[in-house]
Amino acid sequence: MRIINKKIKIETKGAGDLLDITADVADALKGSGLRQGSVTVFVIGSTAAITTFEYEPGMIKDMRDLCEKLVPSGRRYNHDETWNDANGFSHLRAALFGSSLTIPFEESRLSLGTWQQVVLAEFDTRPRRREIVAQIMGE
Amino acid sequence: MRIINKKIKIETKGAGDLLDITADVADALKGSGLRQGSVTVFVIGSTAAITTFEYEPGMIKDMRDLCEKLVPSGRRYNHDETWNDANGFSHLRAALFGSSLTIPFEESRLSLGTWQQVVLAEFDTRPRRREIVAQIMGE
Amino acid sequence: MRIINKKIKIETKGAGDLLDITADVADALKGSGLRQGSVTVFVIGSTAAITTFEYEPGMIKDMRDLCEKLVPSGRRYNHDETWNDANGFSHLRAALFGSSLTIPFEESRLSLGTWQQVVLAEFDTRPRRREIVAQIMGE
Numbered sequence: 001m002r003i004i005n006k007k008i009k010i011e012t013k014g015a016g017d018l019l020d021i022t023a024d025v026a027d028a029l030k031g032s033g034l035r036q037g038s039v040t041v042f043v044i045g046s047t048a049a050i051t052t053f054e055y056e057p058g059m060i061k062d063m064r065d066l067c068e069k070l071v072p073s074g075r076r077y078n079h080d081e082t083w084n085d086a087n088g089f090s091h092l093r094a095a096l097f098g099s100s101l102t103i104p105f106e107e108s109r110l111s112l113g114t115w116q117q118v119v120l121a122e123f124d125t126r127p128r129r130r131e132i133v134a135q136i137m138g139e
Numbered sequence: 140m141r142i143i144n145k146k147i148k149i150e151t152k153g154a155g156d157l158l159d160i161t162a163d164v165a166d167a168l169k170g171s172g173l174r175q176g177s178v179t180v181f182v183i184g185s186t187a188a189i190t191t192f193e194y195e196p197g198m199i200k201d202m203r204d205l206c207e208k209l210v211p212s213g214r215r216y217n218h219d220e221t222w223n224d225a226n227g228f229s230h231l232r233a234a235l236f237g238s239s240l241t242i243p244f245e246e247s248r249l250s251l252g253t254w255q256q257v258v259l260a261e262f263d264t265r266p267r268r269r270e271i272v273a274q275i276m277g278e
Numbered sequence: 279m280r281i282i283n284k285k286i287k288i289e290t291k292g293a294g295d296l297l298d299i300t301a302d303v304a305d306a307l308k309g310s311g312l313r314q315g316s317v318t319v320f321v322i323g324s325t326a327a328i329t330t331f332e333y334e335p336g337m338i339k340d341m342r343d344l345c346e347k348l349v350p351s352g353r354r355y356n357h358d359e360t361w362n363d364a365n366g367f368s369h370l371r372a373a374l375f376g377s378s379l380t381i382p383f384e385e386s387r388l389s390l391g392t393w394q395q396v397v398l399a400e401f402d403t404r405p406r407r408r409e410i411v412a413q414i415m416g417e
Binding site: 140175176177190191192193195196197198200201202204205209235236237240241242243245250251252254255256258276277278 | 279281283318320322323324348349355356357358359360366369370372373374376377378380411413415
């Protein structure tokens with residue numbers, strides 16, 4: 001039984017940037033040499049989230065539309081008054097979608113569906129350099 | 140410390156089918172003989188989710204209503220244009236509710252509340268044969 | 279490789295009470311003496327959730343507003359008819375935000391961002407005594 005921590009570092013373009021990190025997670029797993037266990041994918045920071053969906057242009061637009069509908073960006077939030085900034089919506093979206101995801105793997109392969117990609121959702125208003133922990137626990 | 144992977148296979152009836160899989164997860168745990176650790180429940184595929192709620196007919200209706208309100212099924216999504224199908228809403232609901240859940244266990248019992256069931260939420264438009272990984276890690 | 283289960287017990291004030299439990303989780307980790315691994319934070323019960331956000335008064339208000347918008351409290355749900363109570367909205371919010379969160383740690387420190395706190399979201403209509411499992415798995 002071993003634990004291996006990999007950092008995935010990614011530059012984002014700000015709000016609405018949805019990035020497929022499946023290959024990064026799979027590479028971290030491959031590098032570990034482990035055969036069965038699970039990978040916890042955790043994004044550090046409170047204005048981004050980790051989720052899964054079919055990563056194709058139509059769905060990316062739909063996700064942006066859904067976020068805009070559930071938590072609109074074009075208004076003031078109480079959080080914006082606290083720091084005099086404008087990313088209250090970013091924090092709320094992050095809290096809603098969640099910062100962690102745990103994916104089992106068997107025979108050194110992630111148990112993902114064919115159309116199920118691991119996605120970093122950037123919700124902040126400006127480009128960010130993100131650090132994601134891919135923690136592999138297994139044997 | 141051991142890792143045991145169990146596959147839970149379930150036939151669903153399509154969108155809005157919410158299935159209580161608590162007994163399946165508990166059976167997998169019982170079969171493992173392990174006393175403490177955690178079970179990661181992960182649904183393979185991008186049009187279903189894993190969540191917890193009190194599994195009773197009123198709540199099941201409420202969950203369907205909530206999904207319909209947050210992500211309506213009766214309209215076209217950009218994803219539908221990509222494949223010329225109609226399950227854009229299914230993907231969005233799955234991304235929102237999430238595909239994984241990690242439940243600790245002690246003395247061979249899941250640390251769930253009395254009214255807290257583990258639920259597979261089928262969001263796809265058609266009946267599916269679902270595979271859920273119950274990965275038990277513990278001692 | 280070891281597994282340590284800590285119970286965090288907290289009194290809440292009912293619906294809309296959002297409590298920062300980061301220090302409790304960090305204390306559980308410190309007490310374990312482990313250096314790397316992950317902590318699974320799981321709330322027992324179906325009317326509360328675990329999430330992360332920047333814990334400050336403006337954001338707390340925003341979270342309450344968002345919950346009210348997505349799942350309003352001032353109406354009847356089918357669940358309310360089942361038990362003749364009024365916490366249907368509590369269950370729905372809990373299912374949406376989720377009951378578990380897994381946070382990696384390295385060099386005995388949780389991999390959280392500076393503004394990323396672990397929050398217990400109480401959604402029930404009355405004060406509750408909550409039990410949260412902080413399960414530490416690591417070495």
